Amino acid sequence: MIAAAILMTAVSALSADKRDVSGYSGGHRMSQKKALTLIYKATNGTDWTVKDGWCTKKPISKWYGVKTDRDGNVISIDLHKNNLSGSLPNIFCAFPMLKSLNLSNNDISGQVPPSLAGLPVGFKANLSRNIFETTVFNVPDERIEIVNRALWVYPQKDNSFRLHVDSEVDGTGPVHPDNSFVLYQRHTEGAGVELYITGDGYDRDNNTVGGTADHWYKAAAEAFFDIDPYNKLRKYFDVYFIYLHSAQKGVSLYDNKIDSRLKYKGKGGSINCRICCAEIRKALGRNLQDSSAVQVCINNTHNRIGGGVELRRTYTIDGVTSHSIGYGICQTNAGGFSNLVKHETGGHAYGRLLDEYDGKKTGEISESNLRIIGRSPNLDVERDPGKVKWAQFLSDPRYADEELGVYEGGRGHKEGVFRPSKTSMMNRSRIRTDKYNAPSRANIYKIVMRRAFPPDCETPFVWDYETFVKWDLGL
Numbered sequence: 001m002i003a004a005a006i007l008m009t010a011v012s013a014l015s016a017d018k019r020d021v022s023g024y025s026g027g028h029r030m031s032q033k034k035a036l037t038l039i040y041k042a043t044n045g046t047d048w049t050v051k052d053g054w055c056t057k058k059p060i061s062k063w064y065g066v067k068t069d070r071d072g073n074v075i076s077i078d079l080h081k082n083n084l085s086g087s088l089p090n091i092f093c094a095f096p097m098l099k100s101l102n103l104s105n106n107d108i109s110g111q112v113p114p115s116l117a118g119l120p121v122g123f124k125a126n127l128s129r130n131i132f133e134t135t136v137f138n139v140p141d142e143r144i145e146i147v148n149r150a151l152w153v154y155p156q157k158d159n160s161f162r163l164h165v166d167s168e169v170d171g172t173g174p175v176h177p178d179n180s181f182v183l184y185q186r187h188t189e190g191a192g193v194e195l196y197i198t199g200d201g202y203d204r205d206n207n208t209v210g211g212t213a214d215h216w217y218k219a220a221a222e223a224f225f226d227i228d229p230y231n232k233l234r235k236y237f238d239v240y241f242i243y244l245h246s247a248q249k250g251v252s253l254y255d256n257k258i259d260s261r262l263k264y265k266g267k268g269g270s271i272n273c274r275i276c277c278a279e280i281r282k283a284l285g286r287n288l289q290d291s292s293a294v295q296v297c298i299n300n301t302h303n304r305i306g307g308g309v310e311l312r313r314t315y316t317i318d319g320v321t322s323h324s325i326g327y328g329i330c331q332t333n334a335g336g337f338s339n340l341v342k343h344e345t346g347g348h349a350y351g352r353l354l355d356e357y358d359g360k361k362t363g364e365i366s367e368s369n370l371r372i373i374g375r376s377p378n379l380d381v382e383r384d385p386g387k388v389k390w391a392q393f394l395s396d397p398r399y400a401d402e403e404l405g406v407y408e409g410g411r412g413h414k415e416g417v418f419r420p421s422k423t424s425m426m427n428r429s430r431i432r433t434d435k436y437n438a439p440s441r442a443n444i445y446k447i448v449m450r451r452a453f454p455p456d457c458e459t460p461f462v463w464d465y466e467t468f469v470k471w472d473l474g475l
Contacts, residue, residue, distance in 0.1 A: 032074050033060055035094035039077075043084040043108060050082060073097035080126070081105040090115045101125040104152075111135040112163060117147045126152045136164040136249075144215055148333065154302045159254040163301045167212040171205040176213070176243035178204075179283045184221055185239040190452025193233075194289040195350070196280055197221055198242035200262035200271055201251040201299030207243050216297040216332050217241045223341040224295065227425065227434060229441045229448075229472065230346055236452040242283045251300050264298055269308025269329050271296055277315045277322050290323040291451070293350035295341060298331045305331050307340040309348040326350060339425070339432060347426050347436065351444040354379045356419040357428040358409025365416055373417060377443035378426060379410045380418050390420045390439040392465060398473060399438055442468055 039045075040054050048054075053063040061068040067076040074095045080102045087110030092098065098119060108130040116125055117137045132153065139147055148165045176182070187193065197217045206212040221241075225234045244261045251264040261279070262271040276296065280288055288294075310327040328345025330337060347353045354376045365373075365381065373379045380388045385406050386395075393399050394406075403422065410417040419426075421437040436444065446463055453461040469475065 030091055030094040032072075032094055035089075035091040036060060036063065036066065036074070036077075038089045038091050042089045043086045043106075048079070048082050048084065069097065076100040078102040079106070084108050087111075088113045092116050093118050096120070098123055101127075103127055103130065105129045107131055107157075109133065112137075112151070112153065116151065117143070117165075119150070121146055123150050124152070125150060128152055128154055129157060131157050132161055134160070134162045134164075136166060138166050138168045138170060140168050141210075141215055144212070145219075145337075148301055151301070152303050154304065155254065159256040162250045162253070164249055164299075165301055166206060167208070167210070167215055169211040170208045171211075172208065174209045175204060176207045176209060178207075178243065178245040179279060180243050181283045182241045182243075183238065184218070184241050185234075185237060187238050187452075188235045190236040191454060191457060192238045193236045193448055193451045194238050194240065194292045195221075195224065195295065196240045196242055196288065196292065197295045197297065198244055198262075198276065198280065199297040199299060200244070200264045201246050201249065201258070201260040202244070203247070203249040204245045206249065206299065207245055212299070213243060213297075214241070216299075216337075219332075219337065220295050220297055220330065220341050220345075223338040224346050226338065227342050227346065227436065229436070229444050232471075233445070233448045236448055240284070242280050244279055244283075246299075249299065251298055253300070253302060253305075260299075262296065264300075264329075266300075266302070266305055269298075269305065269331070270310065271298075271327065271329055273310045273313045273325075273327050274315050274317070276327060277313070277325060278317050281317065281320075281322070287320055288322045288325055289451075291325070291447075293326040293328060293345055295345040295349070296327060296329045298329060300331045301333060302331060303333050305333065307331065307344040309344045311348060311352070326352070339434070342425050342434070343432070346444075347440070351436070351440060351447065353377065353426050353436070353440050353443065354411050355428075356410050356421070356424055356426040357412070357431075358414045358417075359412035361413040362415055365413065369411065369413075373411060378420060378437065378440045380406075381416060383408075383418055388418065388420075393420070393438050393442075396469070398469060398475075402438055404438060438472065441472060445472070 037055055045051055050064050060066055065078045069075050075097055084106035090113040092115040104126045111133050112135040144165055153163045197220050199213055202213045221239050225231050246261040247259045250258050251260045252258045253266050262276050264271050308329040312324045314323050326349030328349035330340040330344055382388045383406055388406055393404050404420050406418045407422050408418055410419045420439045423431050423433050424437045449461040
């Protein structure tokens with residue numbers, strides 16, 4: 001009964017869709033043995049490499065690749081690299097306790113079964129390296145990231161494949177016009193510090209009010225402010241959602257090109273920033289704020305593509321110049337989206353911070369890298385604790401708990417470049433912590449306060465270390 005209740009919670013949520021969503025609950029009234037038998041028949045089980053126990057009188061726990069818990073519930077199905085072909089039946093809600101499904105490296109075709117989108121939180125499926133056809137799931141807002149995170153589907157043997165986990169609202173109501181904007185948040189103090197959030201690969205239906213684009217734009221905004229010091233600086237920000245309609249849904253992957261509005265390229269995670277700048281200007285009807293940042297949400301469910309950043313881009317378009325804009329480029333692959341926003345947009349694009357992870361680079365540091373590191377608040381080529389850029393923090397006992405120091409490795413260099421903390425939000429993803437170190441927080445604070453209280457206002461901002469420390473530590 002507990003298993004059925006968990007499943008029906010997910011199914012009832014999906015059933016709120018205005019479309020026919022019966023497929024999302026496919027198999028929930030079917031016995032596990034019957035569902036497994038249908039998988040066997042639909043994927044040409046007689047041709048499987050290993051099929052021990054299948055469709056016999058043996059308990060299903062003895063069928064090759066199937067694991068059950070002590071109550072007999074199927075919890076794992078692993079038939080990877082086992083010569084499966086044909087299309088999967090839509091019966092996976094017959095397994096309400098299923099935690100793991102591995103069907104990778106086969107020749108399974110057709111669309112990804114919608115019942116896989118109806119399984120509870122915690123379910124994971126690896127469907128990569130098959131020949132699935134492009135599939136669109138339309139799910140409730142609260143299920144978008146759950147389903148996105150559950151399904152590992154790339155690469156397929158045909159690079160034209162895409163999985164789209166879209167909102168159930170898409171195509172059902174009013175649409176944000178192309179090149180329009182919504183002011184998501186208005187500043188309550190200061191002169192107004194602008195942050196722009198837009199996207200690439202969202203077609204007209206994705207721009208339905210309350211739909212897929214709105215889901216990810218809101219998620220990006222909340223992630224940006226869900227970390228110190230941005231959470232304390234939020235009152236100074238104006239946040240704009242910029243709506244752009246791509247001719248096609250999704251973005252280019254591998255060698256398969258899609259005509260997305262900002263010309264996203266999967267390799268390196270880049271967009272055409274000049275086009276992005278021009279589109280935002282067109283939507284606003286004015287120029288972008290100098291030295292501001294743009295968060296670009298990439299409509300992409302690929303689990304293995306990270307983020308990117310374009311720093312300090314200046315463009316003159318129609319005789320008007322937009323100065324030093326940073327572009328944080330973040331794929332909506334759910335599992336790491338929030339941290340991508342904090343790292344790429346909050347850290348790089350807005351905070352002007354550099355990567356605090358090492359790499360394989362050794363030997364002499366290039367002149368261009370020395371110049372870049374020289375402008376950075378969170379990296380140095382100086383190893384002396386009394387001379388590094390953050391020396392004042394190192395000698396301040398109020399920051400003793402933060403374990404600041406001079407740690408070797410940064411901007412991909414294994415040696416000769418130093419950072420303030422062992423790990424932080426600006427380190428590599430596998431050891432990243434949800435925190436900017438103190439020197440980085442100080443730089444973000446300076447940037448925001450200088451824009452909120454510019455030199456020509458009645459109370460212009462003046463940097464003072466002690467004032468910052470008291471603000472930072474809540475003293």
